[in-house]
Amino acid sequence: MKLSTRGRYGLKAMYQLALHYGEGPIALNNIAKKQGLSENYLEQLFSVLRKEGLIISVRGAQGGYMLAKDPQHITVGHILRTLEGNMAPVDCLTDENVKCDREDECATKFVYAQMIDSLNNVIDSITLQDMIDEQKKNEMIK
Amino acid sequence: MKLSTRGRYGLKAMYQLALHYGEGPIALNNIAKKQGLSENYLEQLFSVLRKEGLIISVRGAQGGYMLAKDPQHITVGHILRTLEGNMAPVDCLTDENVKCDREDECATKFVYAQMIDSLNNVIDSITLQDMIDEQKKNEMIK
DNA sequence: GTGAATGTTGACAGAAATAGTAGGGTATAT
């Protein structure tokens, strides 16, 4: 039940963009360098996020990426599902093509359904703005 | 964020044991055959479950496995954590050896902590007995 | 006791998913 690097890197990068929301585009190599990640790899993730409409790209010199909307309107859930696919612990919950041998008799499905519901509730309730606020709060304490 | 076959097979097998709780040991090949799984593979999972004290093995002819306690005292959470390891979406939540670069400044950790909490709450609140009850309820409706 | 059934263990190998690399192409600010 681990998140892959796609979700982890992507969320962290989106958080970076959120921190600089409204300041114009930020170059990818900037973010990649700051987080010690491969620029090419991060590019692949950003491509997906862009197609999903979460970020906007600006080509050319001085170009880069920026959030497509306000940090308080972008949820962690949207980001993670875009990069990781649906968050279902098993495929039979979401994939029409997967049929359990005895579908309506599957006692475990009942468990998995509760897991995904709970998970989605949590990640859909947290926005990038929430992350920023939480961070600020923590720094106040120090 | 998928559950591996370890968790899925193991939970389903434990459910089988729960259905026959109090009827003496059940042979592994019985369960393996019923679910179309490799007996050897399931064996590995049962070995782990036994060491955790969730099931008891009876060796020799007419031997097999049975639950170590009443189905209502065995939670799905205990089973899944035994087979899958902790359910943390990232290692830095649980593994002392993993240090984020800027630990107390990591804004994403805040998100992951809520995910694992929510997940653990759900799976710890469901027992094998709950699964049996739910199943019965569904069969009544049909 | 003996043989058959069953559990125990660890090593190993194939398959699949994940992670990362490489490189040529395109748009744009200056």
Added chain:
DNA sequence: ATATACCCTACTATTTCTGTCAACATTCAC
């Protein structure tokens, strides 16, 4: 023009997951 930075696709390496195999230990039925 040219440098910068996004765009896209294919390929490779690595890791993890799944499953197999084989030798061994224990217990039961007789």
